[in-house]
Amino acid sequence: MLITTGSQQALDLIAKVLIDPGSKVLVETPSYLGALQAFSLFEPEFTSVPTDEKGLQPEALTSELTAGARFLYALPNFQNPTGRRLPLERREALVARAKEQGVLIVEDDPYGELSYTGDQLPTLLSMNPDGVIYMGSFSKILAPGLRLGFVIAPPELHFKLCQAKQRPTCIRRRSRSAWPTRPCATGCSSAISRPSANCTASSARPCSTHWRATCPRA
Numbered sequence: 001m002l003i004t005t006g007s008q009q010a011l012d013l014i015a016k017v018l019i020d021p022g023s024k025v026l027v028e029t030p031s032y033l034g035a036l037q038a039f040s041l042f043e044p045e046f047t048s049v050p051t052d053e054k055g056l057q058p059e060a061l062t063s064e065l066t067a068g069a070r071f072l073y074a075l076p077n078f079q080n081p082t083g084r085r086l087p088l089e090r091r092e093a094l095v096a097r098a099k100e101q102g103v104l105i106v107e108d109d110p111y112g113e114l115s116y117t118g119d120q121l122p123t124l125l126s127m128n129p130d131g132v133i134y135m136g137s138f139s140k141i142l143a144p145g146l147r148l149g150f151v152i153a154p155p156e157l158h159f160k161l162c163q164a165k166q167r168p169t170c171i172r173r174r175s176r177s178a179w180p181t182r183p184c185a186t187g188c189s190s191a192i193s194r195p196s197a198n199c200t201a202s203s204a205r206p207c208s209t210h211w212r213a214t215c216p217r218a
């Protein structure tokens with residue numbers, strides 16, 4: 001188990017490890033916006049998996065749909081935004097189909113323990129630990145400000161996720177090229193701070209004959 005800064009960080013780490021520009025990522029329709037945004041930074045191609053009032057439709061996972069997919073992002077418990085809970089038989093069918101077609105499932109489960117009726121359904125992880133990355137969070141059961149989440153992954157992916165967590169500045173070059181260039185960023189911030197630096201230096205000057213105020217250059 002890897003501890004994360006909320007499950008939002010887990011989503012980011014998963015994206016870093018598994019998504020390249022153009023990678024196919026399967027998502028429910030609709031799906032959790034925060035995950036789509038975390039994944040989008042790494043420029044995947046999203047493919048929608050059909051859903052109905054019970055949630056994901058396992059039979060929609062045809063070999064054409066799943067071909068080349070990096071993973072399926074699934075929210076079986078009280079899905080955000082629909083609130084749907086995937087019935088047991090669909091969970092079993094989904095895991096079986098994904099296994100058959102070699103599709104990794106990313107199971108996002110921050111709401112699993114919030115059932116009003118107390119009954120809990122088995123996680124997808126429990127049905128196939130080798131084919132599921134599972135994310136949990138204390139945000140909904142304790143306090144969101146704690147930023148405490150966790151991710152459980154098969155060993156080789158766990159290792160990669162740890163590496164990604166240890167290198168938080170690892171951003172893909174293509175995404176980086178969209179950032180402001182250094183001279184612009186420097187120019188902008190120095191344009192704001194330069195007048196106040198000049199002001200501080202000149203107001204300090206008459207105060208003492210024993211020391212000199214030097215206007216900082218940066």
Ligand SMILES: Cc1ncc(COP(=O)(O)O)c(C=O)c1O
Pocket residue numbers: 005006007008009032034075080108110136137138139144147148149
């Ligand atoms: C489905 C889902 N996943 C992940 C998160 C992020 O939770 P955390 O506060 O643990 O980062 C949320 C938050 O609303 C969510 O609804």
